[in-house]
Amino acid sequence: MGRSPCCEKAHTNKGAWTKEEDDRLVAYIKAHGEGCWRSLPKAAGLLRCGKSCRLRWINYLRPDLKRGNFTEEEDELIIKLHSLLGNKWSLIAGRLPGRTDNEIKNYWNTHIKRKLINRGIDPVSHRSMNEAASNPESSPATATATTPNNSTTTTISFSAPITIPKKEEVFGLKDEIFNNNNNNQQLQEHQPRRKTERCPDLNLDLKISPPYQQQQQQNSEMKTGTRICFSCSLGLEKSQQDCNCSQSINMVGCSNNGSSICYDFLGLSALDYRSMEMMK
DNA sequence: AACTCGTACAACCGCGCTGGT
DNA sequence: TACCAGCGCGGTTGTACGAGT
Incomplete structure (x- = not known):
């Protein structure tokens, strides 16, 4: 049927x-x-x-659409997000306020692809053309999320190939973070295993930080110790299983001791409404 | 002026996922 | 558990438009 x-x-x-x-x-x-x-x-x-x-x-x-030309910063952000997420246009769009997945997809196909090719970078693998041709089965990039204790910056390194994580894998990781105290180990286990450095000259390190205002808010929350976990922010604070506010997590996760970041893997603490919707 | 070609982008299509029954 | 409706996503197509000949 x-x-x-x-x-x-x-x-x-x-x-x-x-x-x-x-x-x-x-x-x-x-x-x-x-x-x-x-x-x-x-x-x-x-x-x-x-x-x-x-x-x-x-x-x-939609009234909140930005329209108009993409800025150089947006270009670079799209490239970096694409190297991490692949053709997950809706996820990429979630990090670019006022831009739609369709718009970004079109822009990628018409502008950025060519731009990367001109730079000698394969737009699929995000590695140098020679290397991509010689090793077609290797994955685009390696994402290593590191969150130093007193920093709110998530660093993602693209210097070696990884398998592109599926959406559910990325956000499944988030769920596991909330449900497990041993997050250092958890995260390390989920990090794609680094192979040998294949393209040391291609440094696409991505640092995603919360926007200035959010960063300030984070700082003030850290001082006052009023941060709430992702579950609570969604109104699920009554769910013992999902709410980890009472748990102390030292790397990526939720803590109310003010020393770490809530649900900040890949800088997703700054998710806007569209991103939240996609995570449901 | 007429035609061809390439580019940009709006819109469509098909499929997968999710929630309800 | 199976089925269905609805929604959202990503790939593809259609078409308007400008540049070149």
């Missing part, structure tokens, strides 16, 4: 959106909020598939 179509294609418009359609969609979402995409077109009086409405809103009509 095949999958049922997401909408009745015979009665839906396709192709470019008109101004009137945009206006209807924006007006409806402003009045009723996002969600229920399947029923939205009918309710909003649009002859469009729900998926199409969602895409139009997310990629083009």
